[in-house]
Amino acid sequence: xxxxxxxxxxxxxxxxxxxxxxxxxxxxxxxxxxxxxxxxxxxxxxxxxxxxxxxxxxxxxxxxxxxxxxxxxxxxxxxxxxxxxxxxxxxxxxxxxxxxxxxxxxxxxxxxxxxxxxxxxxxxxxxxxxxxxxxxxxxxxxxxxxxxxxxxxxxxxxxxxxxxxxxxxxxxxxxxxxxxxxxxxxxxxxxxxxxxxxxxxxxxxxxxxxxxxxxxxxxxxxxxxxxxxxxxxxxxxxxxxxxxxxxxxxxxxxxxxxxxxxxxxxxxxx
Amino acid sequence: xxxxxxxxxxxxxxxxxxxxxxxxxxxxxxxxxxxxxxxxxxxxxxxxxxxxxxxxxxxxxxxxxxxxxxxxxx
Amino acid sequence: xxxxxxxxxxxxxxxxxxxxxxxxxxxxxxxxxxxxxxxxxxxxxxxxxxxxxxxxxxxxxxxxxxxxxxxxxxxxxxxxxxxxxxxxxxxxxxxxxxxxxxxxxxxxxxxxxxxxxxxxxxxxxxxxxxxxxxxxxxxxxxxxxxxxxxxxxxxxxxxxxxxxxxxxxxxxxxxxxxxxxxxxxxxxxxxxxxxxxxxxxxxxxxxxxxxxxxxxxxxxxxxxxxxxxxxxxxxxxxxxxxxxxxxxxxxxxxxxxxxxxxxxxxxxxxxxxxxxxxxxxxxxxxxxxxxxxxxxxxxxxxxxxxxxxxxxxxxxxxxxxxxxxxxxxxxxxxxxxxxxxxxxxxxxxxxxxxxxxxxxxxxxxxxxxxxxxxxxxxxxxxxxxxxxxx
Numbered sequence: 001x002x003x004x005x006x007x008x009x010x011x012x013x014x015x016x017x018x019x020x021x022x023x024x025x026x027x028x029x030x031x032x033x034x035x036x037x038x039x040x041x042x043x044x045x046x047x048x049x050x051x052x053x054x055x056x057x058x059x060x061x062x063x064x065x066x067x068x069x070x071x072x073x074x075x076x077x078x079x080x081x082x083x084x085x086x087x088x089x090x091x092x093x094x095x096x097x098x099x100x101x102x103x104x105x106x107x108x109x110x111x112x113x114x115x116x117x118x119x120x121x122x123x124x125x126x127x128x129x130x131x132x133x134x135x136x137x138x139x140x141x142x143x144x145x146x147x148x149x150x151x152x153x154x155x156x157x158x159x160x161x162x163x164x165x166x167x168x169x170x171x172x173x174x175x176x177x178x179x180x181x182x183x184x185x186x187x188x189x190x191x192x193x194x195x196x197x198x199x200x201x202x203x204x205x206x207x208x209x210x211x212x213x214x215x216x217x218x219x220x221x222x223x224x225x226x227x228x229x230x231x232x233x234x235x236x237x238x239x240x241x242x243x244x245x246x247x248x249x250x251x252x253x254x255x256x257x258x259x260x261x262x263x264x265x266x267x268x269x270x
Numbered sequence: 271x272x273x274x275x276x277x278x279x280x281x282x283x284x285x286x287x288x289x290x291x292x293x294x295x296x297x298x299x300x301x302x303x304x305x306x307x308x309x310x311x312x313x314x315x316x317x318x319x320x321x322x323x324x325x326x327x328x329x330x331x332x333x334x335x336x337x338x339x340x341x342x343x344x
Numbered sequence: 345x346x347x348x349x350x351x352x353x354x355x356x357x358x359x360x361x362x363x364x365x366x367x368x369x370x371x372x373x374x375x376x377x378x379x380x381x382x383x384x385x386x387x388x389x390x391x392x393x394x395x396x397x398x399x400x401x402x403x404x405x406x407x408x409x410x411x412x413x414x415x416x417x418x419x420x421x422x423x424x425x426x427x428x429x430x431x432x433x434x435x436x437x438x439x440x441x442x443x444x445x446x447x448x449x450x451x452x453x454x455x456x457x458x459x460x461x462x463x464x465x466x467x468x469x470x471x472x473x474x475x476x477x478x479x480x481x482x483x484x485x486x487x488x489x490x491x492x493x494x495x496x497x498x499x500x501x502x503x504x505x506x507x508x509x510x511x512x513x514x515x516x517x518x519x520x521x522x523x524x525x526x527x528x529x530x531x532x533x534x535x536x537x538x539x540x541x542x543x544x545x546x547x548x549x550x551x552x553x554x555x556x557x558x559x560x561x562x563x564x565x566x567x568x569x570x571x572x573x574x575x576x577x578x579x580x581x582x583x584x585x586x587x588x589x590x591x592x593x594x595x596x597x598x599x600x601x602x603x604x605x606x607x608x609x610x611x612x613x614x615x616x617x618x619x620x621x622x623x624x625x626x627x628x629x630x631x632x633x634x635x636x637x638x639x640x641x642x643x644x645x646x647x648x649x650x651x652x653x654x655x656x657x658x659x660x661x662x663x664x665x666x667x668x669x670x671x672x673x674x675x676x677x678x679x680x681x682x683x684x685x686x687x688x689x690x691x692x693x694x695x696x697x698x699x700x701x702x703x704x705x706x707x708x709x710x711x712x713x714x715x716x717x718x719x720x721x722x723x724x725x726x727x728x729x730x731x732x733x734x
Contacts, residue, residue: 065583114414
């Protein structure tokens with residue numbers, strides 16, 4: 001997958017990624033590039049059509065200057081809005097938004113739910129580590145109750161969002177959750193999301209070994225233990241986190257609907 | 271007899287997270303005593319005879335630092 | 345005489361009777377803008393409504409975003425996606441857009457933001473004000489220069505919006521159009537010429553200069569870097585962090601930090617003479633000058649003409665068409681030695697400061713004619729001038 005990365009720019013080395021050893025976000029990049037590679041080969045999509053947009057945070061760093069694609073490393077929380085702008089300029093972009101739980105659901109919450117409501121044709125890859133990594137491990141809206149973080153030193157007194165439910169209720173076309181310990185499922189979900197016309201929201205639980213103070217390989221093994229696929233979940237599995245596909249609709253995306261307005265009202269002079 | 275697959279490990283990018291060592295289903299990779307220029311302990315081939323070329327090491331590496339090479343690839 | 349513009353690609357040559365907000369949107373369409381994002385706010389909503397009707401007619405796209413921050417973010421994405429893009433807002437929304445303006449400056453993104461000013465602070469009110477003129481220059485965080493224009497009529501809402509797009513594409517920077525509620529709500533005659541005679545400038549691309557993708561520096565080559573857009577095949581990485589010319593963000597040395605921000609400042613400030621425009625009347629030999637901008641200049645010119653004709657006063661008129669970069673050189677060219685400079689503004693003295701700084705050695709007495717809560721009448725301006733020169 002190195003052909004999709006800029007190892008060296010004209011003015012200096014860029015790799016390795018600045019992420020911590022064992023960070024799940026590097027794995028998500030690996031899976032995404034594998035998915036994109038397969039789409040380029042199988043669906044014959046031109047590489048120039050892909051566009052990666054991110055906000056700010058560890059997950060958003062993936063697009064900072066590493067990708068050998070068109071990319072945008074924008075403002076905290078506004079990745080989805082910038083991506084909306086790119087689609088307005090050129091509806092043919094295949095937009096992948098790299099974002100984190102804080103970036104998309106805290107400061108970016110409003111843009112997130114509205115993009116889902118509009119069914120903008122983008123694929124949101126949300127790397128959820130349950131905290132704010134780049135700034136030092138503070139709580140996030142996805143931090144579970146009682147979790148100790150740097151801004152909840154006595155234990156978190158708040159509940160966590162279920163990002164997939166938010167996306168589904170807001171109107172996204174395709175919603176799925178997996179973890180970094182499910183590489184093939186993540187690759188398939190991202191491929192399906194990019195192929196889907198409309199908003200695809202793919203939440204990937206991604207380990208932050210430094211702030212959680214655990215070994216990355218152990219965190220991966222834990223992801224396998226605490227999750228259960230939707231299809232296999234039974235009543236007694238309330239403690240486990242559901243993974244899998246939550247919804248999969250086919251409905252017109254924003255551009256398909258707006259194009260009908262253009263087609264009908266476009267001036268005869270054009 | 272099929273030639274043994276080999277591991278290509280990039281010492282410039284490896285961060286010694288040992289995810290490849292842990293996820294390998296056949297224990298073909300092990301941690302070594304070698305430290306790279308950034309101070310990380312890098313993995314090495316342990317027993318590639320049982321390697322099934324599942325490519326999980328290559329796929330799950332967060333830093334694109336390891337790849338499987340068989341004579342039919344690369 | 346009046347043609348309904350609601351069925352046209354762009355305004356055909358002729359005379360129109362339009363509201364300032366509508367003229368602004370028509371100027372954008374004439375300049376080639378094809379993406380509009382906005383959020384309703386008084387007194388800017390008319391521009392949104394007109395845009396919602398007109399943009400599909402030209403094959404463009406209009407979106408009402410969930411907030412002003414989203415609207416400004418759309419401009420970044422649309423501009424890098426290859427299209428001219430605009431938003432129209434008012435003062436409270438303008439405050440929200442500052443972060444996007446800031447990253448627009450750092451990434452050198454062409455985009456146009458129209459601020460139809462209203463009084464503040466807070467919810468303030470919905471009428472006449474010029475209280476954002478300093479926010480225009482200093483509102484965004486970080487050091488970096490910006491271009492801000494001040495239209496004074498419906499004609500200028502059309503012409504200066506086209507000029508705003510031209511400047512943003514030429515200098516690769518966000519450009520602000522600092523309008524006010526009176527000018528936005530005013531209906532006046534608009535004269536539109538033939539499109540091929542109107543100067544429309546489009547961003548320079550590396551393809552035009554024969555620069556191949558492997559040799560391309562997204563923020564290099566020239567003072568204003570040629571801009572490859574997403575989708576052009578240049579694998580361009582948009583960033584908002586301090587960067588080297590090739591977009592490398594790994595080097596955070598003091599030198600990179602300094603070079604990056606210095607470049608942004610000098611790109612505009614060193615070209616202020618070319619960018620900044622003023623208009624003058626009766627200036628030669630005059631000892632008393634009225635310097636105004638925007639809606640106030642409409643009543644100021646009345647006051648000046650009445651003072652000259654009725655009262656025989658030696659008064660001249662200077663209008664700032666560009667607020668930022670401040671037209672210091674242009675002002676110093678026309679004002680050499682005067683007794684009084686009067687500065688009527690719909691605020692308590694904002695543009696007064698750069699005016700004093702620029703002309704301190706040319707004039708001994710600077711008189712602010714500050715806000716009276718509504719647009720200054722010619723009588724009010726004249727009475728203040730007469731009081732001072734008695």
